[in-house]
Amino acid sequence: MTAPIRENLSGLDLRAEIDRLRKERNAVILAHYYQKPEIQDLADFVGDSLELSRKAAETDADVIAFCGVKFMAETAKILSPEKIVVLPDMDAGCSLEDSCPPEQFKRFREAHPDHIALTYINCSTEVKALSDIIVTSSSAETIISQIPPEQKIIFGPDRHLGGYMNRKFGRDMLLWPGVCIVHEAFSETELLKLKAQYPDAPVAAHPECPPHIVDHSDYVGSTSGILQFAKSFDGDTLIVATEPHIIHQMQLAMPDKNFIGAPGADGNCSCNICPYMALNTMEKLYLALRDLTPRIEMDEELRLGAKRSLDRMLEMASGTVGKGDLGRPA
Ligand code: 13P
Ligand code: SF4
Numbered sequence: 069m070t071a072p073i074r075e076n077l078s079g080l081d082l083r084a085e086i087d088r089l090r091k092e093r094n095a096v097i098l099a100h101y102y103q104k105p106e107i108q109d110l111a112d113f114v115g116d117s118l119e120l121s122r123k124a125a126e127t128d129a130d131v132i133a134f135c136g137v138k139f140m141a142e143t144a145k146i147l148s149p150e151k152i153v154v155l156p157d158m159d160a161g162c163s164l165e166d167s168c169p170p171e172q173f174k175r176f177r178e179a180h181p182d183h184i185a186l187t188y189i190n191c192s193t194e195v196k197a198l199s200d201i202i203v204t205s206s207s208a209e210t211i212i213s214q215i216p217p218e219q220k221i222i223f224g225p226d227r228h229l230g231g232y233m234n235r236k237f238g239r240d241m242l243l244w245p246g247v248c249i250v251h252e253a254f255s256e257t258e259l260l261k262l263k264a265q266y267p268d269a270p271v272a273a274h275p276e277c278p279p280h281i282v283d284h285s286d287y288v289g290s291t292s293g294i295l296q297f298a299k300s301f302d303g304d305t306l307i308v309a310t311e312p313h314i315i316h317q318m319q320l321a322m323p324d325k326n327f328i329g330a331p332g333a334d335g336n337c338s339c340n341i342c343p344y345m346a347l348n349t350m351e352k353l354y355l356a357l358r359d360l361t362p363r364i365e366m367d368e369e370l371r372l373g374a375k376r377s378l379d380r381m382l383e384m385a386s387g388t389v390g391k392g393d394l395g396r397p398a
Contacts, residue, residue, distance in 0.1 A: 074120045075355075080354070092127050093131045093360070095357055097110065097112050097135060098112065100115070101197040101314040103345060106350055106354065116290045116389065117189050117206070121378070127151075132148065133353060133356055135353060140214075142190075142292065143365055145365075146374050153363065154362060162344055163250055164246045165225070167222055167245070167246030167354060168244055170224035173224065180220070183226070185199040186212070186241070188202075188330065189381075196373070196378060197373030197377070198373075199377045201377055202380070203381060205290035205291075206292055206293060206366065209233070217239070222242045223242065225246030232279075232288065254340065256284070259284055268305070269285035269303065269306060272285065272306070272310075273288050273330075274290070274310035275290075276310075277310075285382070294314065295314065295317055295321075298321070298325075298327065307328050307330055311341065313341070320371070335362055345351045353380050
């Protein structure tokens with residue numbers, strides 16, 4: 069359970085305090101596109117999972133304040149072990165990570181000894197250490213295209229990203245049955261109603277969406293890929309089938325265009341807001357920089373095991389400039 073904040077911080081200018089602590093601590097603030105706008109606006113860098121991993125690996129700051137979810141902050145620690153990595157709320161998890169307990173994943177691997185394990189970065193450090201190569205949504209295509217077609221692959225934990233890749237490359241990777249609760253909540257019926265209302269508006273979707281959403285999309289890609297699509301599409305309205313906080317960056321870049329979040333089941337719910345990402349707040353970021361806690365710590369042997377599969381991704385994705393371009397649906 070997330071611990072309540074027991075101090076009264078109401079008299080503080082949080083933005084100014086965060087700026088002061090950032091300098092004092094020689095800290096860098098990294099934020100994912102699904103963070104609240106006020107956090108995106110003060111971050112030193114906002115990006116997708118691949119870009120954030122790269123930033124974490126190359127920064128010379130002493131402290132990384134990671135405004136995202138736990139697997140992302142853990143990735144930063146794996147790649148930059150000498151740095152202090154803080155996550156404003158340690159309960160900021162991920163349903164994909166939860167779907168894939170390391171013990172079960174280990175047994176699944178053992179049952180398929182002739183398969184390599186290609187694993188989506190949305191997983192625990194333990195599962196990374198049990199994997200051969202990590203992928204993100206922006207590096208998956210580049211990496212899969214380098215693996216010989218005859219090589220058998222286990223893909224986990226996101227069955228929708230894995231299924232999309234299977235369809236796109238004509239492969240039959242064995243899929244772990246995990247899903248993202250946020251992308252799973254988009255409604256096909258409501259999306260079709262919205263498309264009828266805006267017949268000229270393209271749909272841009274994240275590959276964590278199920279096929280009944282991806283199949284109605286004009287563009288499928290990572291958060292950074294969707295953002296690039298938003299900056300370049302012809303027309304004035306775009307329907308966005310991913311977590312709606314990314315629309316903040318679209319509005320900043322293209323204030324005259326209209327960005328509409330794809331609807332959930334009742335057409336008007338907030339079920340597409342990631343409840344884990346939403347746990348990070350300005351107050352918790354301030355406290356994390358002030359107290360240097362909650363801090364990511366991990367066993368060194370485990371870290372080295374996970375680093376091996378992450379390094380493999382960074383090498384194989386070296387030509388991928390966080391573009392996340394998975395193109396049109398297969
Ligand atoms: P990206 O790598 O596309 O930013 O995806 C991260 C994520 O958790 C999407 O739900
Ligand atoms: Fe995990 Fe889904 Fe939230 Fe991304 S949006 S962090 S996949 S629960």
